[in-house]
Amino acid sequence: MRLVLLAALVVAGSARAQDVPDKPPEDVPADNRFDPGRMQSSLVVPRTAVARFRFPAIDVHSHDYVETPAAVAEWVKLQERVGVARTFVLTGETGGAFQALVAKYAGAYPGRFVMFSGFTTEGIDAPDYGERLRAGLRADVAAGAHGMGELSDKGLGLVRVGDKAYFIDDPRFDPLWDEAGKLHVPVFVHVAEPAAFYEPPDEKNDLRRSANWSLYGKGTPGFQAMLEKFERVLSKHPGTQFVAVHSFNLTNDLGAIAALLRRHPNVDVDFAARMWELARQPFTARKFFLEHADRILFGTDNDPAPAMYLAHVRQMETQDEWFWPADAEWWRGYGLGLPDGVLKKVYRENALKLLARRR
Ligand SMILES: [Zn+2]
Incomplete structure (x- = not known):
């Protein structure tokens, strides 16, 4: 009050x-007497x-969040109100399912939604899988895909058939990365999850509120091994542009992200659904944004809502203190107060550059 x-x-x-x-976390276990959501500051x-956003923003990380055409119209109105100029819809779908989503979003609102596709997982062990991956991507691009995403390998495989995991660096997927390079379309990859999700979700784990995402004991190769797998792909396909969504899930260590960006010129990052991690390290994060302003894309990865968008505005543009960031963990945080030049690049120019690669 x-x-x-x-x-x-x-x-x-x-x-x-x-x-x-602000929106505090609501899903705190009932028996947890330390409830940050109820605690007042x-x-x-x-x-x-x-x-609204200070410059027309491009949200590069969104999904098929709403059901009906009326809800899509509402979403467009909300975007206009808060100053989101364009939204990338990462569908992960291919073929007919992808085309239906193109019609629903980009077809209904050309220029407002930018569509991204997936790939087929059928017959992954068949000798013609690589050729089908290439043909599928060409067809999806012809149907309106501006790239691929979101392709996820959290440690259980990019594709999983029964108990068998086909990880992101499996050579079966090389034709896909290669074809994306030839078509000059970017690939949005979600690799691993925050390292804390591979540790026991006990009282020492600072992300234990999100234990529903835990991968502990699920038989994954672990965080470091997953990161190495993605790095192998980045090194093997220098002509393909990638986006490491959630910044490699390494947002607790921005120095390590900086090293990855230096090692791999063919990858950009977004901080979608990881703003809460930046909120607790505003000085380090601000420095990171200033140093890597050309490599950071703006994304939300969140159901459309006014408070969600404006939480991002507050964090990116102001130096407000001790507010709840989007997708808050148990801590509040601080704004980055980024300068206009950096905001323009991150909100907009880097995304436009990514789209302009396509010839
Ligand atoms: Zn996402």
Whole structure:
């Protein structure tokens, strides 16, 4: 209540905009008496009124989140209201299923939605699999795909047949990466999960609130091995442009991400659904954004909602303190207060460059 009052004061002095409350985590186990979602902050600090992105933003990490044409229309209206100019829909679908999603989004709103496809997993051991992967990608691109995504290997395989995992560096997938390079379309890859998800989700684990995502004891090769697998792909296909979504799931160690970016010029990163990790290291994160402004894409990976978009605005553009970032873990955090030049690149220019590679 106090924050809202204070916000009203701040608003009075600047642009008139309604404040949107932060969203604390709600899914804390019932027997957990340390409940950050219910704990109120007694900190009194200024809070910026945020209403829309400072520059027309391109959200490069979204999905088929809504059901009906009416809901798609609502989503478009919301994007216009908060200043999202374009949204990449990572469908992971191929063939007819992909074409249906093209019609639903990009077909209905050309220029507003940018579509990304998947690949077939059928007959993965057949000798013609590689050729079918190539042909499938060519067909999806002809049907409106601007690239592939989101392709995920969290440690259980990029493709899994029964108990057999076909990991991302399996040579069966080489034709796919190669064809994407030939077509000049980017590939959005989700590799691994945060390293904490491979550890026991006990009281020492600082991501244990998200234990529903835990991969502990699931028979994966582990975080480091998964990262090495993806690096092998990046090295083997230098002519193919990749996007490591969730920044390689290494957002707890931005120095390690910087080293990966230096080693592999053919990969960009997004911080979709990992803003909470940046929120607790605002100084290190700001430095990272300034140093790697050409390699970072803006993405949300979240159901469309005003509070979700504006949480990103607050974190990217202001130096507000101790607010709940999008997808908060148990901690609040701090804004990055990024300069306009960096915001323009991250919100927009880097995504446009990615799309312009296609000839
Ligand atoms: Zn995603």
